[in-house]
Amino acid sequence: MKSPYSELTVGMLRTGILGFGGGPSVIPLIRHEAVSRYQWLDDEEFGDTLAIANTLPGPIATKMAAYLGYQVRGWPGALLSVAAHVLPSCLAMVFLIGFINVLSNSAIVGNMIAAVMPVVAVMLGQMAYEFGEKAIKGLGTVLGITFFAISFILLQTVSLHPGIVIMIFLLYGAFHFKLKEKLKNKRAERKEGSA
């Protein structure tokens, strides 16, 4: 169980089999395997990866799986990671179509899947909190809250696509430190002038 290949396989199998509720809801599960359990990358790198992945088209979970696999063991790792993540449910699609009525009309199956939703909500909420904490730490309280508010307005009120909002922030982020330094210099100049 110590080889990186078997860790990738086990970790990504788990996220593929237990990820109910579509792509985005599996992100906290993937983060748990990648950051907490196997330490394939640190939390900041995970955040970057998630952000960039959101700016590209295509399913989010498979993009994340491919990148994590690549990070651990190059292209063979990427292939293995994606296969472990998607094959169980893809094969189930092919073989279970005969049982479609049993599965999609069963109240028990419906209840089981619905019971996972609050768990996913808690995981998403924890992830929101931890990224929020990090944002405040890195940006300071005032700037942090300002950017939370701007993100909220763009995502929820204006209903811009998350990929586009992320692109806007990436673009501003590229100039953030330069801008900060300029402001600092200006302030220092003003102080010198008044002194």
Next chain:
Amino acid sequence: MGFIIPIGAAVFLAFFIANLLGYGGGPASIPLMYDQIVNRYGWLDNAEFSQMLALGNSLPGPIATKIAAYVGYDVYGWPGFIAALAGTIIPSAVALIFLLKILRKFKHSPIVKGMSLLVQPVIAIMMLLLTWSMAADAVGSIGYIHSIIIAALAFLALGKFKIHPAFVIILAFAYGGLIIPNL
């Protein structure tokens, strides 16, 4: 057998296009896949598509790949299965790997540092909104009381006792299968 390659290529292309234009992940590309599968190529009819979608929704894993696998296999057997999955996954995965490779190369530059700092508030809010919609879905399907009980137990298990999420999800299944029908 002269049209083997065209069929495989058509399967690849259909899913490549649907996912490329489906900006916003799997669920966003479902209508585009519908357009390719039902309207353009006629691989499934309307009823078959909704039946397949119902099965997909009762299974775990990304929805886009489940649809691709099913339709690819239905149209052209295992080669179709592979072609459809390749069209869905490979282009965006390769693009992500190359983009991140470039960014990691310059990770000490203030430009990239600023970028990774500034995405954090957006991700936090994005996750918050997802939390909200997932919680609303849960309440809509199993009601307030069960949702709050499960969420509280999950919060304790994950946050306080640091139990692996896989285990917590399996416990939630058991709760859904055994307790919800009897209460």
